[in-house]
Amino acid sequence: MNIQIIAATILLAPVIGGLIAGIDRIITARMQHRVGPPLLQPFYDVLKLLGKENIAVTNDQSLYAVLYLVFNVITLVMFVLQMDLLLILFMLLLAVASLVLGAMSANSPFSKIGAQRELIAILAYEPILISSVVGMYFVTGSFSISRILQIDRMLFIDLPLLFIAFTYVLTIKLRKSPFDFSTSHHGHQELVKGLTIEYSGPSLAMIEIAHWYETVLLLLFAGLFFANNLYVAVAAIAICYFAEILVDNIAARLTWQIMLKSTWIPGLLIAVVNMVWVYIKYHV
Amino acid sequence: MAKKTILPFGPQHPVLPEPIQLQLVMEDEIVVEAIPAIGYVHRGLEKLTETKAIAENIFVVERICGICSFMHALCYCQGIESLMNITVPDRSRFLRVIWGELHRLHSHHLWLGLLADAFGFESLFMQCWRNREMVMDIMEMTAGSRVIISTNALGGVRRDIDSDQQKFILNSLNKLQEELDNIKRVFSDDYTVNKRLVDVAVISKEDAHELGAVGPVMRASGLSFDYRTTGYAAYNELDFEPIVEQSGDCYARMMVRLRECYQSIDIIRQAFAKLPEGPIASPVKGFPSGEIATRVEQPRGEVLYYIKANGTNHLDRLRVRTPTFANIPALLKMVKGLTLADIPIAILSIDPCISCTER
Amino acid sequence: MFAMVKNVIKNLFSRPSTRLFPYQTREFFPNVRGSIDNDPEVCIYCGACQMRCPSEAIVVNRAEKVWTINPYKCILCGVCAQICPKKSIAIHSEYVHPQSSKVKKIRQKKVVEEAQSHA
Ligand code: SF4
Ligand code: SF4
Numbered sequence: 001m002n003i004q005i006i007a008a009t010i011l012l013a014p015v016i017g018g019l020i021a022g023i024d025r026i027i028t029a030r031m032q033h034r035v036g037p038p039l040l041q042p043f044y045d046v047l048k049l050l051g052k053e054n055i056a057v058t059n060d061q062s063l064y065a066v067l068y069l070v071f072n073v074i075t076l077v078m079f080v081l082q083m084d085l086l087l088i089l090f091m092l093l094l095a096v097a098s099l100v101l102g103a104m105s106a107n108s109p110f111s112k113i114g115a116q117r118e119l120i121a122i123l124a125y126e127p128i129l130i131s132s133v134v135g136m137y138f139v140t141g142s143f144s145i146s147r148i149l150q151i152d153r154m155l156f157i158d159l160p161l162l163f164i165a166f167t168y169v170l171t172i173k174l175r176k177s178p179f180d181f182s183t184s185h186h187g188h189q190e191l192v193k194g195l196t197i198e199y200s201g202p203s204l205a206m207i208e209i210a211h212w213y214e215t216v217l218l219l220l221f222a223g224l225f226f227a228n229n230l231y232v233a234v235a236a237i238a239i240c241y242f243a244e245i246l247v248d249n250i251a252a253r254l255t256w257q258i259m260l261k262s263t264w265i266p267g268l269l270i271a272v273v274n275m276v277w278v279y280i281k282y283h284v
Numbered sequence: 285m286a287k288k289t290i291l292p293f294g295p296q297h298p299v300l301p302e303p304i305q306l307q308l309v310m311e312d313e314i315v316v317e318a319i320p321a322i323g324y325v326h327r328g329l330e331k332l333t334e335t336k337a338i339a340e341n342i343f344v345v346e347r348i349c350g351i352c353s354f355m356h357a358l359c360y361c362q363g364i365e366s367l368m369n370i371t372v373p374d375r376s377r378f379l380r381v382i383w384g385e386l387h388r389l390h391s392h393h394l395w396l397g398l399l400a401d402a403f404g405f406e407s408l409f410m411q412c413w414r415n416r417e418m419v420m421d422i423m424e425m426t427a428g429s430r431v432i433i434s435t436n437a438l439g440g441v442r443r444d445i446d447s448d449q450q451k452f453i454l455n456s457l458n459k460l461q462e463e464l465d466n467i468k469r470v471f472s473d474d475y476t477v478n479k480r481l482v483d484v485a486v487i488s489k490e491d492a493h494e495l496g497a498v499g500p501v502m503r504a505s506g507l508s509f510d511y512r513t514t515g516y517a518a519y520n521e522l523d524f525e526p527i528v529e530q531s532g533d534c535y536a537r538m539m540v541r542l543r544e545c546y547q548s549i550d551i552i553r554q555a556f557a558k559l560p561e562g563p564i565a566s567p568v569k570g571f572p573s574g575e576i577a578t579r580v581e582q583p584r585g586e587v588l589y590y591i592k593a594n595g596t597n598h599l600d601r602l603r604v605r606t607p608t609f610a611n612i613p614a615l616l617k618m619v620k621g622l623t624l625a626d627i628p629i630a631i632l633s634i635d636p637c638i639s640c641t642e643r
Numbered sequence: 644m645f646a647m648v649k650n651v652i653k654n655l656f657s658r659p660s661t662r663l664f665p666y667q668t669r670e671f672f673p674n675v676r677g678s679i680d681n682d683p684e685v686c687i688y689c690g691a692c693q694m695r696c697p698s699e700a701i702v703v704n705r706a707e708k709v710w711t712i713n714p715y716k717c718i719l720c721g722v723c724a725q726i727c728p729k730k731s732i733a734i735h736s737e738y739v740h741p742q743s744s745k746v747k748k749i750r751q752k753k754v755v756e757e758a759q760s761h762a
Pocket of ligand 1: 693710728
């Protein structure tokens with residue numbers, strides 16, 4: 001049974017992730033009054049990249065791309081198998097760490113500065129992710145997803161502020177404006193492509209696929225806040241992602257200083273307020 | 285003290301439409317020095333003008349810069365015309381103003397889009413460039429091509445604008461003004477945009493004067509100087525004031541250009557209202573001799589032409605000083621002390637046109 | 644912050660302003676300078692266009708009555724059409740399409756061709 005679930009996850013997730021990317025690109029194009037690419041364009045892109053020669057600046061660089069993909073797959077599988085949320089966050093961190101290491105190993109000023117910025121981004125979003133998990137723990141008494149799913153209350157009702165903070169950092173994780181400064185989808189920025197600038201061909205394809213897994217994982221995470229009702233969860237995920245696209249199109253790229261300030265001060269503040277509130281509600 | 289890294293910014297870089305290299309000496313993300321390297325797109329156009337006939341040179345100087353091609357041709361024609369004492373018919377003086385301001389409009393729209401792109405605001409970039417299409421359509425209709433319109437000729441202009449076309453242009457300009465209101469709100473009020481522009485790359489009034497900045501860069505620092513006020517072409521009969529902002533940062537430079545868009549629309553309307561009837565070109569006989577320096581206000585600032593003619597069909601020397609060249613010292617001053625994230629915006633804020641600079 | 648929302652939403656629900664190019668083409672304004680052509684029957688092969696062309700794109704062979712233009716050199720300034728004494732040069736509004744080789748456009752007087760083949 002588990003094997004089947006694992007296989008289904010590994011096979012289906014990139015399809016869903018790619019489709020989301022395709023829809024994203026169409027909606028973005030429409031928001032900019034363009035026709036936009038066909039729905040399957042992300043797949044065409046990746047297929048094309050896979051067919052190219054792999055040019056790596058250093059030997060270990062491609063390895064880090066593989067690791068980034070592998071860790072992302074493992075994280076998603078762990079999520080689907082309803083394992084411990086803290087562990088999942090840790091695995092997610094490992095995935096990002098391998099991306100950063102890959103960028104650092106390339107020895108190019110662009111990718112180095114991109115890597116530094118990614119580290120700062122981790123610094124910004126990680127506290128919020130952890131507080132979301134801790135908040136869920138306060139409500140359900142467990143870090144394990146299987147237990148969280150058994151609760152028949154909607155987590156969102158207890159954790160609305162944490163959900164807002166979570167969607168805020170989702171912008172950072174999905175690399176959308178205003179926080180797309182370590183690497184962006186457009187490559188039109190001071191660091192060119194930042195983190196991923198030295199990747200090409202199959203390695204870049206792997207990073208792209210890994211990003212699809214990551215997108216699916218993050219959206220499932222968002223769905224966890226609405227877990228007891230499937231329809232509400234799907235609707236919430238859709239609204240959430242649409243909001244991300246909208247924000248992407250109405251904001252300029254900010255600097256990491258502003259990102260740190262905005263995630264740590266108001267972001268952590270509402271997260272802590274929410275955590276204290278649910279702690280008092282369920283434990284005092 | 286942190287270790288210094290040198291970031292090669294350009295010659296090929298997505299935010300740079302044209303090749304220029306700035307080697308940024310960085311401490312962490314702070315730029316301590318910028319070393320420019322130019323010469324990537326030198327095409328030898330000044331030399332070429334010495335081998336072409338005087339009338340053919342119009343097409344050469346138009347290609348110094350695509351975006352302000354009309355103004356280059358205008359400056360050249362005005363120079364030759366005053367060497368030869370040709371009086372240009374009134375109608376063509378007004379038509380020159382109209383095409384000149386259309387060029388300013390599309391140049392500023394292009395720049396606004398590029399600026400939006402530099403701070404990562406893709407949808408705004410698309411919006412600006414879409415609005416620019418309206419101006420491009422006007423060009424295509426009146427002149428037959430979109431950018432290098434080749435309507436200037438010695439002694440006047442080559443094409444006329446009839447009344448149907450006037451109606452179309454005025455309608456388009458009304459629409460354009462509405463769209464401008466839309467993007468102006470975003471550029472001037474949006475929180476994220478303000479965060480990226482206000483107090484970035486400030487250049488003081490004194491510095492701007494000392495370093496010889498021209499055009500919007502200078503006007504954004506509080507110096508009121510616009511070569512159009514000297515009244516070449518038909519500007520002496522039109523009513524406008526140079527647009528000046530005080531703060532000298534990227535926001536001010538953006539506001540100067542944004543407000544100049546409104547000003548250009550207004551000037552075009554005035555010019556149409558006053559457009560006299562009559563011929564569009566006076567006959568040109570013979571060849572010029574002597575030397576002259578002429579100036580014209582381009583979208584990026586003031587351009588200077590030095591022309592030396594010897595009474596034959598070929599020039600002895602043509603020298604062009606373009607506005608970007610004059611603004612590069614100011615740029616090098618601005619980027620010092622900026623963080624890396626602000627560099628593209630600072631570079632764009634002078635509206636660099638590298639092929640102009642190198643010719 | 645939300646000044647752009649209005650624009651973006653309006654864009655989302657209106658027809659895109661780009662077009663799917665090879666399938667939908669744009670209507671040009673009249674008088675657009677797209678490409679140059681010559682009518683070999685009207686042309687008198689005087690060579691004036693060759694003299695005045697700023698980019699040296701036209702070559703006129705008077706003896707054999709051949710008029711050749713290199714469309715990749717031509718800058719579409721329109722001078723040739725303006726000065727042609729017989730007004731045999733026409734400016735069409737279609738642009739030169741991308742091609743895989745730089746072909747020159749050759750216009751030759753038919754009568755001459757026949758005369759040559761009879762000889
Ligand atoms: S100027 Fe006209 S008539 Fe003379 S060669 Fe050219 S096309 Fe023919
Ligand atoms: S349009 Fe201008 S460049 Fe082209 S062939 Fe005619 S004269 Fe030469």
